[in-house]
Amino acid sequence: MNKILFFVCSIFAFITVKAQNSTISGTISSNGSPVAFVNIYIKGTEIGAASDENGVYVLKNIPTGKHTIIASTIGFEQFHKIITISKNVDHVLNISLNPATESLDEMVVTGTLKPVNRLETPVPVEVYKPTFFKKNPTANIFEALQNVNGVRPQINCNVCNTGDIHINGLEGPYTLVLIDGMPIVSGLGTVYGLSGIPNSLIEQVEIIKGPASTLYGSEAVGGLINIITKNNVSAPQLVADSFITDWGELNLDLGTKFNLGKKTNVLLGINYFKYDNPIDNNGDNFTDLTIQDRISVFQKWNFQRDNSRLLSFAGRYFYEDRWGGELQWTPEFRGGNEIYGESIYTRRWEILGKYELPLEEQLMLSFSYNDHSQNSVYGDVPYIADQRIGFTQLTWDKTIAIHSILAGTALRYNYYDDNTTATMDVNGNLPNEVLIPSIFIQDEVSLGKKHALLAGLRYDYDKRHGAIWTPRGAYRYKFTDNDIIRLNAGTGFRVVNLFTEEHAALTGARDVIIAEELKPERSFNINLNYLKKIYGDNGTFAVLDASVFYTNFNNAIIPDYDTNPNQILYDNLNGRSVSKGVSASLDISLINGPKLMIGATLQDVSTTENGVTKRQILTESYAANWGLTYTINAWDMTIDYTGNLYGPMRLPTLGVNDPRREFSPTWSIQNIQFSHKGFSNIELYAGVKNLLNWTPNKGNPFIIARAHDPFDKEVTFDNNGNAVATPNNPNALTFDPSYVYGPNQGIRTFFGMRYTLN
Incomplete structure (x- = not known):
């Protein structure tokens, strides 16, 4: 009972409401179905958000004047619209996205150490979004990778349950783990540090199968995992x-x-x-x-x-x-x-x-x-x-x-x-x-x-x-x-x-x-x-x-x-x-x-x-x-x-x-x-x-x-x-x-x- 009370209180204790001026809100859909986790922002500003599981979004504290609204996500064409914002007015903008004729066009950085369109890079990079990992919720990124083809979290000890990540059958020490492109999880951290990376802050996980030492040096022998x-x-x-x-x-x-x-x-x-x-x-x-x-x-x-x-x-x-x-x-x-x-x-x-x-x-x-x-x-x-x-x-x-x-x-x-x-x-x-x-x-x-x-x-x-x-x-x-x-x-x-x-x-x-x-x-x-x-x-x-x-x-x-x-x-x-x-x-x-x-x-x-x-x-x-x-x-x-x-x-x-x-x-x-x-x-x-x-x-x-x-x-x-x-x-x-x-x-x-x- 104490765990359940702690669980419920932990959620609602952090729910806050901020004062707002002009806002834009609405739903994002495609062919009548909501589209979740769409990035939507106002061009040239720091104002942005993401749609929730029901396609609902809210942009707050918007200054008056004309602004360009941009919405984008994988599998859909990018949305652009110019809208005039009045002071202290709540604007409603419902967005309909069209399926992209060129899908899989998200940007990846792991293969070449710089942002590049995934379809254009010569290096095959696999990309996994938070929605993929939510299909089977886990307490850490180590367990979350079990649903990636060719990747297996290996438990190495019956007693302390530590483990490592295998790519295409190669042992864990051959896999380099990066956070935002930096080789920060290695050595002891590969065994004991993969747990505790907050899943709520992961934008995407990029995986390369095969050596990448030319760009990343030691340990990138069998492949690498970049947590962005x-x-x-x-x-x-x-x-x-x-x-x-x-x-x-x-x-x-x-x-x-x-x-x-x-x-x-x-x-x-x-x-x-x-x-x-x-x-x-x-x-x-x-x-x-x-x-x-x-x-x-x-x-x-x-x-x-x-x-x-x-x-x-x-x-x-x-x-x-x-x-x-x-x-x-x-x-x-x-x-x-x-x-x-x-x-x-x-x-x-x-x-x-x-x-x-x-x-x-x-x-x-x-x-x-x-x-x-x-x-x-x-x-x-x-x-x-x-x-x-x-x-x-x-x-x-x-x-x-x-x-x-x-x-x-x-x-x-x-x-x-x-x-x-x-x-x-x-x-x-x-x-x-x-x-x-x-x-x-x-x-x-x-x-x-x-x-x-x-x-x-x-x-x-x-x-x-x-x-x-x-x-x-x-x-x-x-x-x-x-x-x-x-x-x-x-x-x-x-x-x-x-x-x-x-x-x-x-x-x-x-x-x-x-x-x-x-x-x-x-x-x-x-x-x-x-x-x-x-x-x-x-x-x-x-x-x-x-x-x-x-x-x-x-x-x-x-x-x-x-x-x-x-x-x-x-x-x-x-x-x-x-x-x-x-x-x-x-x-x-x-x-x-x-x-x-x-x-x-x-x-x-x-x-x-x-x-x-x-x-x-x-x-x-x-x-x-x-x-x-x-x-x-x-x-x-x-x-x-x-x-x-x-x-x-x-x-x-x-x-x-x-x-x-x-x-x-x-x-x-x-x-x-x-x-x-x-x-x-x-x-x-x-x-x-x-x-x-x-x-x-x-x-x-x-x-x-x-x-x-x-x-x-x-x-x-x-x-x-x-x-x-x-x-x-x-x-x-x-x-x-x-x-x-x-x-x-x-x-x-x-x-x-x-x-x-x-």
Whole structure:
């Protein structure tokens, strides 16, 4: 009852009403149906808003005189109208949008580091709007990405439930996560910092599948995810979104904007998540879902400058207290060997900014800095770590005839220190500290309407590894305005810090063996992409997006769980690692009818060493995802049915005697949501997650090996440190929570409410 009261009060406590002078209000529709989240603004001013779920909008505090009203959104032609505003008058302007003859024309920035029409860029970029993520509401962006084709959030630990993002079957460390184009979520943040990015402030998420190190440097090996926050002008005045589940999870998202003086506007977002209800449905005496208490505060400042030059700063503070383990664990057992628990305190802050230099040439200075402090224990193994990453970049954007040139220089600072052997030498503790300077250049050539060519080259210098060159090339050909083919080839690299990325190395269940001084990983990727737009005579619109991909790794670092069940062996692969496959997605929109999104990926991810080829561990051979949306206008009701299907993946068992499955079965998680939009500014939603009640323990005798003996007190070892079979341990197992490939949460219901004030 207290959670419900807090939930309701949290929504209405932030509802404010401001005095207004002249206003423009109305509805935005197309063919009689409301169009939600349309950006509408007055040209040449800072006055703007977005339509709500019912297509309703309000523009406030409008000065008298003639103004041009502009409304735009994906899939529709841009609307322009000149209107004369009288003093203290409420004007009504209902807007009807026409379906665009050239859809998918939104601007993207991730592929080329500058705004470009998505249809014109040679680099295939996938774009996802907030409406996509609302079809299956989640508490963080990590979980929200589960409905993106070819992208899978991977849970890496049965106990603390941390994870990373896989793109086309490649492990999480190969994915670079950006906020507003800055590489701010990496290393420890990739594992622990993806939670708590306020969903209410996300404008769109852009995804590139394949190497992007030519522009973004280390870690952009398998792909990158760019989380773009809302524009201060078009963002709603207030957004409050909160939901609860019958497991006891509570999530609250708040977003607002305000002005400081005439030339400064501020965007503020807060995310709070609480779960404190230990549940053990699989009966192993361990929490199925980690207990969590976290808060994240995000703020973005925009400053008006002469000639519309850009100046913005943003920052985020993140704190989380999470633990998982035996049900009887309490903080007094933290770090001891009586009751097993994994307890993680995370403090993290980030800043980033962009400053356009006051020169005739287009020169942009960008920077980011983050400080990540972690105090954690895994059973009786402490892990205390500090990481600081600084990044600054100066880019020059110049168009000369048919050439669009982007050149720049960057400097990355990495600092990492922990209490493990990773930061020690013969003289004691030695933190890792390195500066990586870079220069890069890119030229995009427009060869008429049909052809575009892009070429780029980057040079990085790391004192540990020397010079690193990463070239890139891309070609786009438009058969027609509705048929586009793109061919991309490029290289990527990654400088590694194992202990920030491999949670299994920290559980205390296995010893970590580093065979040699590790070299940076290198990759080569080629990707062929085809985009087809289909217009039906009855108003149906569909988009087919299909790709064939191939990635080859040199010096790949893949943890070896198989050679010794009590160890994780790290070494540069003496052979090759290959990821290849095909993916396709189809989006269909029917006028006044259902909308269907369906995608599928077939992939083969393997390693070959000494003539032996193995499938990569924890990588599915095929996957599918779907989303079906149907709106019943008479009831103001929308129904969203979403789901995923994953093929078998090889799992980290503890040798031939382990009774657990070596391969996972084909499994699926499906969800349904009902949304009601019949109230002014308020949307109610409710639904069921994991309709099939699937959990990974089905068909397995257990998930966590020897959960009853997490400190291996009753395990007998031989002289080589290997467990031996005994009457109370007939399969010669040790405690191991790394056997995990999906969430342990079964079926559950949720209820939520959104309030939007434009």
